Amino acid sequence: MAPRTHLFCGFWVRATITLVATRSVFFVATSFLVLGVLPARAATVEAIRLWRAPDHTRLVFDLSEESAFSSFSLANPSRFVVDLKQTRLASSLDALPLAGTPIRQVRAGIRKGTDLRLVLDLSAEVRTSVFLLLPNDVTGYRVVVDLFDSPVAEPQPEPEPVLSVDALDTRRDIVIAIDAGHGGEDPGASGPGGLREKKVVLQIAQRLERQFADAPGFKPVLTRTGDYYVGRKKRRDQARAIKADLFVSIHADAFTKPSANGASVYALSLKGATSATAQYLADTESVSDLIGGVATTDGESILVDVLADLSMTATLDTSLKVGALVLEQLGGVARLHKRQVEQAGFTVLKSADVPSILVETGFISNPTEAQRLATPEYQDKLARAIRRGVQSWFARQPPPGTLLAWQREQGGRGVTIAPGDTLSEIAEHYGVSVSAIKASNGLSRDVIYVGQTLLIPEA
Ligand SMILES: [Zn+2]
Known part of the structure; x- marks a missing residue:
């Protein structure tokens, strides 16, 4: 790969930088607002963090001051070099979790007496993007290096055997996009004892995913599967790309008063x-992208929002109805903060065509609630409540062409048994008797199995 360099001044001018990365070229558009000659202050790299996502590796350099940087690639052996002007390193490179990344090692050296050179020795071909993030309430200046994995040619799936025209596309799964808030650079809210929202919500999301995976007729997809940040627009794009029938974002935020709970x-x-x-x-959520580290070029365009608003009303109506059913179920396992579905301008919910809800599972800033949120049992209960609320919506309004729609056409509502379900709870939920369900399904005993689909007779 040909070396490339992008340089700009950082000390005596105030620079607004727009970086657009393409496969092999960086365009750097720089507009300068000259503030006068400032004495160059040396910056320090105070910490280096590394986050591995399924498709890229992110390195973050925490700077004490703004610093000018440049970067280029070298071949044979493959390296990526980042030079930081007037900067020194005050952080160790030893503890970086490089396993599973394309970085073999990170080396540092001094250049021209006062500049810092960081060399990433690479074991695989990557596409790179380097950008500066401005300070916010949580962090100072950061230089972010993203190394995108080269896409591996995916093996073509074997075509499924054709059984019948009906089986081809009339019984598709209902796709649920499950979105664990925050991640990576953005820890979300903090609770007592260093409990982090990003960790708790990923655990709940993963439990919810497993429950939906066990429920025939549903296909869950997580928007993030580990500890890395995903921009809020990208989360929505992911849901749209998989043609999700519903987007569920999971959070456990903090409030100004520790007494707030529910x-x-x-x-x-x-x-x-x-x-x-x-x-x-x-x-609070609106600063997520700033903390998480989304380059300015990845941000929202105002135009997109305006267009989205126009076709939003019907989608929003569905979101409110699904939300009400989820809230009803949550009321069985948790104290409710509010009895109605609340509304606010959450960016992550702004999909024009995918009904979207955000579940605040509780306030991590409340010591008692935080303790509960961290336990597997409570996380399971929350996941079950969310899943049941979602399932009861789709049992009433199955999207055409889905397994649930087909079951409904057979003369009743189909309910698929998930872990933790009992016959008596299902009967109570649908307002029918246990004996009526048993009669409709030819059951002689009260035993049901995970994955079994029961026909619920009309009440
Ligand atoms: Zn949150």
């Missing part, structure tokens, strides 16, 4: 927020 469900608001708490949480 679960709540949110949908998008096209106008204002329905409460001060809703507004506060939407505002």
